[in-house]
Amino acid sequence: MKRIYILLIGFLVVSSGFGQSPSPQKQQHKRILFQNGSAHVGNGDYVHNSVIGVEEGKILFVKNALTYQLTEGDWDTIISIKGKHVYPGFIAANLTIGLTEIDAVRATRDFRETGSINPNVRSLIAFNTDSKVMYTVRTNGVLVTQSTPRGGLVSGTSSVMALDGWNWEDAVYKADDGVHINWPIKHRKSGWWAEPGPNSANDKYNKTRDAIYAFFQEAMAYSEVKNPTETFLKLEAMRGIFKGDQRLYIHTEYAPEINDVINFSRRFDLKHPVIIGGYDAHLVAARLIENNFSVMLGRPHSLPNFEEDYTYVNYQAAAKLQKAGVPFCLQSAGDMEVMNARNLPFLAGTAWAYGLTEEEAVASISLNVAKIMGVDDRIGSLEGGKDATLFISDGNALDMMTNNVTLAMVKGNFIVLDNHQMQLSRKYHERYGIE
Secondary structure (H helix, E strand, O other), rough: OOEEEHHHEEEEEEEEHHHOOOOOOOOOOOOOEEEEEEEOOOOOEEEEEEEEEEOEEEEEEEHHHHOOOOOOOOOEEEOOOOOOEEOOOOEEEEEEOOOOOOOOOOHHOOOOOOEOOOOOEOOOOHOOOHHHHHHHHHHOOEEEEEEEOOOOOOOEEEEEEOOOOOOOHEEEEEEEOOOEEEEOOEEEEOEOOOOOOOOEEEOOOHHHHHHHHHHHHHHHHHOOOOOOOOOHHHHHHHHHHHHHOOOOEEEEHHHHHHHHHHHHHHHOOOOEEEEEEOHHHHHHHHHHHHHOOOEEEEEOOOOOOOOOOOHHHHHHHHHHHHHHOEEEOOOOOOOOOHHHHHHHHHHHHHHHHHOHHHHHHHHOOHHHHHEEEEOOOOOOOOOOOEEEOOOEEEOOOOOOEEEEEEEEEEEOOEEEOOOOHHHHHHHHHHOOOOO
16 A cells, blocks of 8 residues: 655656646546545535545545544555645636637637627637646636637537646536527616716617527527428527526626516526626525526626725625525636636635635535536535545635645546746746745
C-alpha cells in the first residue's frame, strides 16, 4: 500500500505542466483514500474530519474519520489532507468559457452567430479544450462550466463541459442541456452608471415578444410530428424543450418581464424553465415556485441597477431567494466574464457574508447549479456514486485570502494545476530573487 502526500502530488502536477498547455492526465490509481480533510459535501452537509474513498473515478463514500476503520490493503493510494478543505468542483454556469479567448480579438470569439433565431447553434462542438484561460480558472476550484452561446432572440444551445479533456468529446458532461432566449425589456435605460439618464418605454417590446411566441408555436407544432417529411434544423433543435429533456434558459431581469415569462412558460407547458439574471426574482418568488422556475442569479459583484437601490442589493439577492425557497444558483456572466470566472468562489463568499450559511454558499456554486442543469446525478456534491470531480484547498475556498488549490480531480483524473500566469510569476520571482 502506497502513501502519497499532497505536497508531493502537487509538485509532480505543477512540474509536468510547466512551459506548455497542460495535457490531460491519465489516472494511475484505482482506489484512493483522502484522509482527515474537512469535507464540504455540497448538499449542506459538512464533515470536519473526513475520509473520502474513490474507486475507478467514482466517489465511494464520504465518512467521519473517527468512525472509519482503515484496513491494510484496501487502498493502493492514501493521501493525507489533514488541515485542508475538500469541495466538489465548482460549476460556472452561463459563461462563454471555451468559446472565447481574448475579448478584444474578434478571431478568438466564437460564441455568436448571425441571425436572430438560432436554437440549432451548438456551443458543444465549438468548445476549445486548449484555451489558456481555462487553466487560470480551474486553479481556483472551478472545474465545470456551462458553455453558452450569445446574441439574438434565441442564442442557441448550451452544453455542460468539464474544464479538462483532449477535445470536446472528452470534456462533455451533458450535451445540449438547454436552449437560451433573450427576453426583451419593457423599458430602456439611458446614460451610464455615473450619470444615469431617464428611462423610456420600449415601443418594440410587444412585437419582439410576439415573435418569440410565434416561433415557439411553430416549434411546438413541429415537435408533435414524429417523422416529418422534411427536416428543419431550427425546429428540430427545439424538440427537447417540449419533450422535457432540455431546459429553457430565459435571460431577463425585472418583475414585469418575469411575469410575462411565467405566462409564456404556462402557455407552452415548459417542464424546466430557468430565469437567468433575475434582479427582481425575489419580488415574484411565489409565482416562480408555483410554476417550477429556477433562477441563475446575476453576478453578485455588480452595481445596483437602480439609483435608489442600496449598494449591497446584489450581495443579498441569494439570501432572499434562499429564504423564499426558490431554487437558485450563482453565475458571473458580464464584462470580461471568462477571465473573471476564477472569482466565482468569492462571489459565493460575498453571498455567505450577506445572509447565506457557509454550506448554502458552497451549494450555490456546486449542487444547486448541477440540479438546475440536470447533471446532479454525476457532479455537484461529494456523494457516493458521483464522479470524483473535486478539489482540495489549503484554506476556505470561498475566501480569496485562503483559497489555495493544491490538488484537483476531474472525472476521477488528477489535473495539472498550473497556468501561464503562474509560470510567469515563478520566472520573475526567480529573476529578481524574490522569495
